[in-house]
Amino acid sequence: MPTDIEAYREQIRSFIADQGLRLHREGVRVPRDSDEERTIRGWLRSLYEAGYLGAGWPPGWGGRPGHLPVHDLALMEELIRGDAYRPLDQVMLASHAIIAFGTEKQKQELLPRIRSAEHIWCQLFSEPDAGSDLAALRTRAEPDGDGFLVTGQKIWSTDAQWADMGMLVARTDPAVERHAGITAFVVPMNLPGIEVRPIREMTGFAEFCEVFLDGVRLGPEHVLGDVNGGWKVLTSGLASERAFVGANAVQLDRMFSDLISLATAARQPDGTTALEHEDVQAHLATALARVEEVKLIVRDTVDRILDDNEHPSDGPVAKLAYTETNVALTELAMQLITSSTSIDDDGLEIADRWYHNYLWGRALTISGGASEIIRGIIGRQLLHLPRA
Ligand SMILES: Cc1cc2nc3c(=O)[nH]c(=O)nc-3n(C[C@H](O)[C@H](O)[C@H](O)COP(=O)(O)OP(=O)(O)OC[C@H]3O[C@@H](n4cnc5c(N)ncnc54)[C@H](O)[C@@H]3O)c2cc1C
Incomplete structure (x- = not known):
């Protein structure tokens, strides 16, 4: 990986010129099972295969020696400058959280599917009454055998209409201080009890969705990090989202x-x-x-x-x-x-x-x-x- 950032930028620019998928409008999302969806997945996969995405992951998971944060920034800037379709924040945040908090088994199952763009992720954090103040979230995950039953509503979930997986935060202990009673889960979006309703925005497109969870059964394998340790999981990625x-x-x-x-x-x-x-x-x-x-x-x-x-x-x-x-x-x-x-x-x-x-x-x-x-x-x- 070139340490000369100008050379790295040049490399990205010619990659985009050769194969880049143009982004016509920001905030535009595509329906599931459409040709556009397949094209986007193909483009994301080629960014991983060429080593531009996932380069900062640990070496055993496909990271590249010599990768620096400034490479990520150079990639982002060149994609934007070249009007190319950008990697989805939600996928980048999911991989960040899985690497930091996932079990070995979760990493083995989930990270390769991110690399192959088989899994698009969405983020199930915000709720109608919990946005800036996310610790006010009310979606409940109640103990059920060795797992949980989840009931509640999420909103503004970007890409939920075509996501395969969701990163969910839900309240597992209502009796403790509110930041302490939250757990993070990795959730297959096709589980029974999940209903996704796209929200049409004033742009005419539907970037976000409402997601309704009605008695969704999650097992222990879906817990990401510690039970009641979800606050740490969800805040770990937010700084890099803003950066x-x-x-x-x-x-x-x-x-x-x-x-x-x-x-x-x-x-x-x-x-x-x-x-x-x-x-x-x-x-x-x-x-x-x-x-x-x-x-x-x-x-x-x-x-x-x-x-x-x-x-x-x-x-x-x-x-x-x-x-x-x-x-x-x-x-x-x-x-x-x-x-x-x-x-x-x-x-x-x-x-x-x-x-x-x-x-x-x-x-x-x-x-x-x-x-x-x-x-x-x-x-x-x-x-x-x-x-x-
Ligand atoms: C493009 C986009 C993509 C998004 N994608 C996702 C996603 O994928 N998943 C997901 O879970 N959520 C997503 N969101 C939701 C986003 O995280 C929330 O909209 C955001 O956190 C604000 O919450 P809110 O909409 O409930 O507004 P509120 O928190 O109700 O805020 C309303 C207004 O009050 C102000 N305000 C609130 N609290 C304070 C305070 N303490 N001091 C001063 N002012 C305050 C806010 O700044 C804002 O102007 C997305 C939002 C957008 C716009």
Whole structure:
């Protein structure tokens, strides 16, 4: 594995150019047993086979010598830059948790199936009344012989409509302190008692699902980690989930040039283009300053990964900076669109992309920790501010 990161990036870029599966829209998911699903599984499998995914796993499980966290970041950035379909967070988090907490048998059964893309995973954490405050979860796993009977409802489960496996957290001991009474489970999604209902979003697509669990029987082999030790399992992956959202900042230059193209194509009532107007120019200048700021913040995070050789503790800063700037840019794009009387033909495709970004962009400010929660984490963990 090249330690020269530029050479590694170059290698990924040519791999994507040869075989990359294009991502047309973020937040778009496919139905189970469709051709698109098979294509996505094939692409994920080829990323594992080429050694780009799973390279950080322990050597016995297919990890590669010399792998550094910065390789993961380079992969993410190049996939985003190349508009290629990204590996699913849920699968990456599942493998992380199985490696850290799984029994030998669970590793043997589950990790190869992740590598072959036979198993797509979903995350069954959030509930209607437990999102940011996940410890409030109410799904119960009650003792039943040597296993458990699980009843409750999960929501916002990305990919549950085609997932083969779910990482579930449920309450196993209601009598103890709420973080202490939770257990993590690995759950085949085809078990009796599981019902998955996709939720149609304002983008028109269905990325998330509601998942209903009605007396689902789980055995001891489904427990991941210790009984009542689920909090540790679920929090172990969240930091790495946040760490790489900032990788999306590689899109910002293109987004800014898309804004300029939009302003050039957006016709005002007097026939001029939006770009000719001083107030639009001022908004664009502010947007450019913001884009450059975020790029510096994310670059700083990358430098720390290189220096410290570990996943960054300041991933939340990059996540917050990117996701909030993304929303600000989409708002400016919508202002340009709605204040124009027409869009020239060559701007229509770009305008269409902005519509989708506008509807989807907010989701990124919520997933992996809503912005308010991330600000709290930055205040407490990075700035060491006292609790208010
Ligand atoms: C794109 C996307 C993918 C997702 N994928 C999954 C998935 O695969 N599996 C899964 O289990 N979940 C998933 N989620 C759910 C996600 O984890 C939750 O939406 C998130 O944790 C917020 O919870 P909530 O929606 O219940 O909002 P709430 O927690 O009810 O928050 C509502 C608002 O109140 C604010 N708020 C809450 N508590 C505080 C506080 N203490 N201080 C200040 N403000 C606060 C929040 O910031 C937010 O603005 C996904 C969400 C998105 C958007």
